[in-house]
Amino acid sequence: MYKIVEKKILAPNIYLMDVEAPRIAKSAQPGQFIIVRADEKSERIPLTICDYNRxxxxxxxxxxVVGSSTMKMSKLEAEDYFQDFVGPLGQPSEFIHENIEELKKKSIVFVAGGVGTAPVYPQVKWLNSLGIKADVIVGSKSKEFLILEEEMRKEAGNLYITTDDGSYGNKGLVTEVLKNLIENENKKYDVVVAxxxxxxxxxxxxxTKEYGIKTVVSLNTLMVDGTGMCGACRVTVGGHTKFTCVDGPEFDGHLVDFEEAMRRQTMYKTEEGKQFLEQQEREEGHICHVGLGGEK
Known part of the structure; x- marks a missing residue:
């Protein structure tokens, strides 16, 4: 059992929780994820680690909250417990493996959309701990749905906020902000993480492909089982099959087959799609338990 020590509501239907998990906290790295289960009857939910305190x-x-399992999670309060809390899983950010002195020479910008701000935060924080100030672009539907702004400002070099409705920061898309920084503010980025x-x-x-800027994306939303056993998070990267939960969740954005990834993600939203994927996986030699792992 894993105790919830703090719970916050960040935005409508978006929650933050601090959970006691000493072993995971000891070895967690930016970019990795955990799998949580509210109780023995709940589904397994993969979630990218937002932060850790060793x-x-x-x-x-x-x-x-997007379904019954995350709704059940949202009802838990501080002092309540999760049945399971497993990790750290997946590969950490590639920045972790780079030579620190070489990393310090790079200009990095993160592009976060919605809840994607959460997995961006630990990477920005880790870089700042090394004296590397990355730029961050955060997009949300409106000011109401913007999360972790104060925390991000403490860690980022520059924070650029954009909202769909113009209620806060710039009005428009994150791509418009990025394009403006490159073309009009002469930003020379070496790496973009989206x-x-x-x-x-x-x-x-x-x-970014137009500008020849290396780009890393996280396909964490495709994960279901989280251990590489079900094959549901299979994605094509550079013509090769990869599994998001064990090979990722981060990949070269210029090599990802996004059309395939989006089709797969859409199919998870219907029971018919889940049944279709199960049959497809069996025919291709995989044993898939999409209905057991993916939230309905």
């Missing part, structure tokens, strides 16, 4: 032994998660809705990452990668 001294306190806590892991911070942020989630949005995390958010699949369609957002697709168009960020399309834009």
């Amino acid at each position: 001294e306190k032994g806590t892991i911070t998660i942020v989630f949005q 995390i958010g809705p699949m369609i957002m990452m697709k168009f960020v990668a399309k834009l």
Whole structure:
């Protein structure tokens, strides 16, 4: 059992929780994820780690209510417990493996959309701890849905906010802000990291390809089982099959087949789609348990 030590409502239907998980906190790295289960009858929900505190032994998660399992999670309060809390899983950010002195020479910008701000935060925080100030572009529907602004301002070099309705910051898309920074403010970025809705990452990668800027995207929304056993998070990257939960969740954005990834993601939203994927996986030699892992 894993105790919830703090709970916050960040925006409508978006929650932050600090959870006691000393072993995970000890080894967690930016970019990795955990799998949580509210109780023994709940589905397994993969969530990218938002933050970790090695001294306190806590892991911070942020989630949005999108179905019955996340709704059940949202009803839990501080002092309540999760049945399961497993991790850290997946590969950490590639920045972790780079030579620090070489990393300090790079100009980095993160592009976050909606709840994608949560997995961006630990990477920006980690870089700042090394004296590297990355730029961050955050997009949301409106000011009401903007999350982690104060925390991000403390860690980022420059924070650019854009909202769909213009209620806060710039009005428009994150790609418009990125394009303006490159073309009109003469920003010379070496790496772009985009995390958010699949369609957002697709168009960020399309834009950066025009400028020849290396781009990393996170396909965490495709994960179901989270252990590589079900094959449901299969994605094509550079013509090769990859599994988001064990090979990722981060990949080269210019090599990801976004059309395939978006089709797969859409199919998860219907029971018919889940049944179709199960049959498809069996025919291709995989044993898929999409209905067991993916939230309905």
